[in-house]
Amino acid sequence: MGPITRDPFKDPNMHTTSSSHNNRSSLRRLLRQKRRQLSSYEQKVASYKACQRVSQQAWFLNASNLAVYMASDGELDPLPLALKAQKMGKRVYLPVLHPLNSNHLLFIRFTSKTPLHKNRFGILEPCLKGYGLERINSCKIQALDLLLMPLVGFDPHGGRLGMGGGFYDRTLAVKPNQFKRPKLIGLAHECQKVDQLSLEAWDVPLTGIVTPEEFYLPQ
Numbered sequence: 001m002g003p004i005t006r007d008p009f010k011d012p013n014m015h016t017t018s019s020s021h022n023n024r025s026s027l028r029r030l031l032r033q034k035r036r037q038l039s040s041y042e043q044k045v046a047s048y049k050a051c052q053r054v055s056q057q058a059w060f061l062n063a064s065n066l067a068v069y070m071a072s073d074g075e076l077d078p079l080p081l082a083l084k085a086q087k088m089g090k091r092v093y094l095p096v097l098h099p100l101n102s103n104h105l106l107f108i109r110f111t112s113k114t115p116l117h118k119n120r121f122g123i124l125e126p127c128l129k130g131y132g133l134e135r136i137n138s139c140k141i142q143a144l145d146l147l148l149m150p151l152v153g154f155d156p157h158g159g160r161l162g163m164g165g166g167f168y169d170r171t172l173a174v175k176p177n178q179f180k181r182p183k184l185i186g187l188a189h190e191c192q193k194v195d196q197l198s199l200e201a202w203d204v205p206l207t208g209i210v211t212p213e214e215f216y217l218p219q
């Protein structure tokens with residue numbers, strides 16, 4: 001029997017090489033540790049500063065539909081920005097684990113009345129229970145102007161390392177010219193920066209990264 005060939009886009013457990021898998025895993029562990037070491041005061045200041053920086057950008061001011069996330073595990077918290085955007089009359093969305101399309105995300109409208117619950121990863125997300133899919137106030141990824149993304153690590157060239165589920169990568173995966181992607185902005189602490197991530201074929205690069213100290217805009 002010949003060697004079994006595995007398609008990286010069909011096998012969620014496959015990485016190109018086991019050494020890249022090991023590197024990614026150990027880098028994730030290290031960077032997650034670093035961001036969890038920030039005190040709650042440092043977290044609050046970081047969130048305030050990064051949200052201020054985002055709120056001055058034309059791509060934020062001009063966005064009508066934007067998605068944020070509920071921070072966990074020491075991620076930079078975009079909640080102040082979400083509340084500001086809601087007050088400005090923008091439509092704000094949160095990702096939920098897609099109930100039908102496994103390992104993909106669905107973006108659900110987030111208002112002051114949206115009931116939230118913890119998903120299987122312990123992350124708060126809008127509760128879909130009791131709603132038929134046709135009654136869910138969701139937004140297609142193509143209709144989002146701006147997607148603010150959590151990350152474990154980034155490089156100044158737009159490389160992004162997430163938690164390792166491939167959820168954002170799968171949701172954003174498209175054939176060339178299939179649709180215009182929203183602006184993809186990673187939110188991070190400075191301690192999550194590395195010089196250069198080694199990326200895989202499926203990793204979708206970021207348009208920019210905002211930290212409390214900088215706005216990185218890859219050329």
Ligand SMILES: Nc1ncnc2c1ncn2[C@@H]1O[C@H](COP(=O)(O)OP(=O)(O)OP(=O)(O)O)[C@@H](O)[C@H]1O
Binds near residue numbers: 009011024
């Ligand atoms: N477009 C895709 N189609 C199918 N599988 C994918 C796709 N993108 C990523 N994956 C799978 O998901 C797994 C995790 O990917 P990766 O390590 O890039 O996660 P991540 O970027 O850290 O996570 P996330 O996107 O949730 O932030 C990989 O093993 C990969 O095979």
Ligand SMILES: [Mg+2]
Binds near residue numbers: 166169
């Ligand atoms: Mg990835």
